[in-house]
Structure formats: structure tokens, C-alpha cells
Amino acid sequence: MHFIKYTILLVAVLLFSCKKAKPGDPEIPVDKLENGFLILNEGLFQMNNSGISWVSNPDLSVSNSFFETKTGRKLGDTGNDMKRYGNKIYIVVNVSGTLEVLDAVTGNPIKQISFVNGSQSKQPRSIAFFGSKAFVSCFDGYVDVIDTALLTIEKRIPVGLNPDQLIASDTRIFVSNSGGLNAPLMDSTLSVIDPIALSEETRITVGKNPGQLKVVNGSLFVQVRGNYGSVPAVMKKINPLTYQIIDSYSFQPVILEKMNSNLLIAYDDNGTIRLGLFDVAANTWSNPNLFDVSNIETLYSIHYESKNDRIYLFDAHGYTVSGEILEYNASGNKLREFTVGLNPCALLFFE
Numbered sequence: 001m002h003f004i005k006y007t008i009l010l011v012a013v014l015l016f017s018c019k020k021a022k023p024g025d026p027e028i029p030v031d032k033l034e035n036g037f038l039i040l041n042e043g044l045f046q047m048n049n050s051g052i053s054w055v056s057n058p059d060l061s062v063s064n065s066f067f068e069t070k071t072g073r074k075l076g077d078t079g080n081d082m083k084r085y086g087n088k089i090y091i092v093v094n095v096s097g098t099l100e101v102l103d104a105v106t107g108n109p110i111k112q113i114s115f116v117n118g119s120q121s122k123q124p125r126s127i128a129f130f131g132s133k134a135f136v137s138c139f140d141g142y143v144d145v146i147d148t149a150l151l152t153i154e155k156r157i158p159v160g161l162n163p164d165q166l167i168a169s170d171t172r173i174f175v176s177n178s179g180g181l182n183a184p185l186m187d188s189t190l191s192v193i194d195p196i197a198l199s200e201e202t203r204i205t206v207g208k209n210p211g212q213l214k215v216v217n218g219s220l221f222v223q224v225r226g227n228y229g230s231v232p233a234v235m236k237k238i239n240p241l242t243y244q245i246i247d248s249y250s251f252q253p254v255i256l257e258k259m260n261s262n263l264l265i266a267y268d269d270n271g272t273i274r275l276g277l278f279d280v281a282a283n284t285w286s287n288p289n290l291f292d293v294s295n296i297e298t299l300y301s302i303h304y305e306s307k308n309d310r311i312y313l314f315d316a317h318g319y320t321v322s323g324e325i326l327e328y329n330a331s332g333n334k335l336r337e338f339t340v341g342l343n344p345c346a347l348l349f350f351e
Contacts, residue, residue, distance in 0.1 A: 030054045030063060030070075033107050038066070038348040039325065040082040040091060041341030043075075050079035050093060053340040054107075055325075060338045067100075071109045075100065082346040085129045085148065089348065092136065097121030099136060101151055111151045115144065128166045128173060130195035135173050137163035143175055143191070145198055155198050159191035167213040169220055169240040171195070176210035176222065177203075184227055192243065204243050206236050212256045215240065216263055216280045223253045233268070237283075247283065257302040259330075262286065264311065266299055273299055275313075291332025303347040310335070314344045 036056045041064075043050035052075060054066040067075045076096030083090055084104050091100040097120075099113040115122040115138060123139035134146040142156040143163060160177025167174050173195050179187030189203040190210060207224035208231050214221045220238040233252040238245055254273060255266040263278040275293045279286035293299060293313065300316035300323070311328040323344040326337045 030056075030066060030107060033105060033350045036350055037325075038082070038089070038107075038350070039340045039344050040079050040346040041323065042079050042343040042345045043077070044319065044342060045078055046095060048074060048077045048096075049342060050075045050077060050096075051341045052079075052082075052091070053344075055338055055340070060336060062338060062340060064341050066107065070102070070107050080124070080345070081126045082348060083127055083129075084348055085134065088148070090127050090134065092124045092127050094123050094125060094139075095121060097124065099124060099127070099146070113146065113151060113153065115153075125163070126165045128168050130168045130173060133195060133198075135166055135168075135193065135195070137166045137175055139163070139181060143173070143193060157193060157198060157200055159193075159200055160189050160203065161187040163191065164211055165213050167215055167220075168195070169215045172201070172240065174213055174220060174240065176213055178209050178211060178225075180209060186227065190222065190238075202243065204238065204245075206238070206245065207231075207234060212253075214256045214258050214263060216258050217261050219246065219280065221256060221263060223256050235265070255299065255302050257304050259304040259311070260306060264290070264302055264304060266293070266302060275302075291328065296326070300343060301345045305347075305349045307349060307351065312347055314347075316343045319343055 039053040041051045052067040054063040076093040076098055078094040080094045081092040087104050089102040089104050097115040101110040103110055115124045125137045127134055127136050132148050134148050136144045139162045143159055144153050145155040147154050159175050161179035162181045163175045164178040165176045173193040175191040177187035177189045186209040188208050189205050191203055192201045194201045206222050209225040210222050211225050212223040220240040222236045224234050224236055226233045235249040235253045236245055237247040252268040253265050254268055257264040262280055265278050266273055266275050275290050276288040277286050277290045296315045298316040298318055301314040303312040309330050313326045315324045322339050324337055324339050327335045
């Protein structure tokens with residue numbers, strides 16, 4: 001969630017704090033993570049109500065208190081990222097300043113890593129992996145390096161302003177320096193980190209307020225968000241070996257998601273959100289309107305699961321009530337939907 005969403009969510013809390021969430025489904029015990037989904041629910045900024053839902057497949061029974069049941073405590077404030085790497089699950093909790101590490105088989109807690117500097121949260125945002133290291137972007141201007149065996153922070157790498165998303169490509173880690181908390185003087189660069197030397201190698205200027213990063217078919221695609229006003233959002237294509245900008249696309253990307261060798265892109269078409277499929281090899285849309293998403297009230301995230309060839313759209317419903325996940329096949333036919341927690345933002349699929 002970039003800085004503008006913090007503002008939206010805070011306003012939503014003030015205006016709609018009396019609005020009730022939908023009642024949750026009866027809780028079910030989860031002994032093993034198989035045949036289902038873990039959903040990270042971001043919650044509301046400064047409300048300490050992030051959570052994790054377990055959705056059992058195929059009956060779609062939901063446990064919205066998965067983390068509390070496993071740990072005996074709350075997840076914290078503003079869960080931003082959740083990824084599996086090896087036999088562990090890593091959950092980044094931004095405002096609380098924590099990284100939760102769970103067992104990827106049972107979901108049981110392994111360790112909570114503090115991302116607090118003195119009394120201030122470093123505001124961790126996103127996580128990526130290379131070899132035996134995990135790299136976590138922190139809004140205080142650093143990328144923290146974690147030894148995934150010892151689960152300790154071994155180094156802090158200074159980068160740009162308010163580093164947001166990060167991704168591994170070949171032998172480098174790319175970091176989008178948003179500068180979102182420094183608006184209107186936002187950053188406009190990507191930091192390139194050498195994951196062996198554990199240092200910043202260079203920076204690539206891409207445009208104001210870079211956000212999401214995706215690597216598809218050997219190219220790095222960057223969502224450049226602009227200033228939400230006079231500078232419109234665009235997408236940039238970069239050669240991750242030479243660091244050269246190859247192309248720029250004038251449509252306004254909202255969400256990027258890799259779909260096999262192509263990109264699923266939600267974009268703003270004069271105030272209407274559309275979902276298109278971008279052909280990376282042909283360097284153009286294969287279908288700018290893959291299927292109708294007008295039924296989605298607040299499209300918050302997209303997840304493509306290659307194992308079952310399914311597209312999952314996350315509806316935050318105005319940020320103040322329980323969110324929904326809508327499941328589609330690759331042709332755009334809606335198959336199922338299920339209700340989870342507040343502002344669902346990430347999904348892990350378990351066979």
C-alpha cells in the first residue's frame with residue numbers, strides 16, 4: 001500500500017468507523033497447510049487489525065483468526081507482504097515494525113523479527129529472496145538483509161527515499177524508491193543491489209514515484225505512479241542486465257501481476273478500472289479488456305496462480321468492511337468467491 005492509500009484508509013476510519021464488518025464464518029482448526037489458501041488481510045492503518053485467513057479448498061470454509069489461533073496474539077498494524085520461501089512463510093507488518101516467520105507446513109510460529117529502530121518502526125514494506133538471504137525494504141530508507149537460517153538482521157543497505165517494492169532478477173535485487181512520504185518531492189529511482197556484496201551498485205532513473213516491479217521473459221516492468229495529478233502513471237520496461245529503459249507505455253497502470261509469460265494489468269481508463277492482458281513478447285496488448293471487472297467495488301490486488309491456472313481478484317469494498325476474493329479461470333469466467341478479512345492484499349496457495 002503506497003502513501004496515498006494510507007490517507008484513504010485513515011479518512012475511511014474517521015468517516016465509517018461505526019460501519020459493521022460482516023460476521024465471520026465459524027472457526028475451524030488448521031493443523032496442516034494443504035488444499036487451501038492463506039490470505040493476508042492488511043487491515044486499517046493504525047487500527048492494529050491486520051490478520052490472516054485460512055480458506056479450505058474446495059468447501060471454502062474460512063478461518064479469519066488463523067494467526068491468533070496459532071500464536072495467541074494479534075498480527076499487528078498494516079500487514080503489507082506475505083511470501084513463502086523454502087520451508088518458511090514470511091509476513092511483513094509495516095506500522096508495527098515486525099517480520100513474522102511461520103512454518104510453511106503447519107503454520108506454527110517460528111520467530112518474530114523486530115524492525116524497530118529505538119522507538120520508531122522502520123516501516124518494513126516488501127520482501128524478496130536471493131540464495132540464503134531475505135531482503136526487506138523499509139520506509140526509513142534502507143533495505144535490511146536477513147539470514148534465512150539464523151533469522152537475524154545482518155546488514156542494512158542504504159537506498160533511496162521510502163523504498164517500496166523489491167524483486168530479484170538474475171544476480172541483482174531491484175528496489176523501487178517511491179519517496180511517497182516525501183510528496184510532492186517524490187523519488188524517481190530504482191536501486192540496484194548486489195546480493196553477494198550486500199551493497200547498492202547504482203540507481204536507475206525511471207520517473208516519479210515508482211511502485212510495483214515484475215520480471216517477465218527477462219524484462220523488468222515498473223509501475224511508475226506519478227503524483228496522482230499533473231504527472232500521470234505510466235509503465236516502463238527495463239533491461240535488468242544493462243539497466244537501460246527499453247520502452248515506456250502511456251496507459252495508467254494500477255496493479256501489475258505476472259501471468260505465465262505475460263502481464264495482467266489493471267489500469268485506469270479515464271476513471272474506469274479495466275483489466276487487460278499484455279503480451280510481453282509482442283510488446284502490446286493481446287486483450288485490453290480481458291474480462292469485465294465493473295462488479296469489483298475496490299480492486300485492491302490481483303493474484304495469478306499458475307498451478308491451477310486461476311486469477312484471483314481482491315475486492316476491499318471501500319476499505320472498511322470484510323473483503324472478498326473472486327476466483328476466475330483464465331478465460332474470465334467467474335468460478336467462486338469467498339469472504340475474508342479487511343483489505344486482503346496477498347495470497348499463498350497450498351496443494
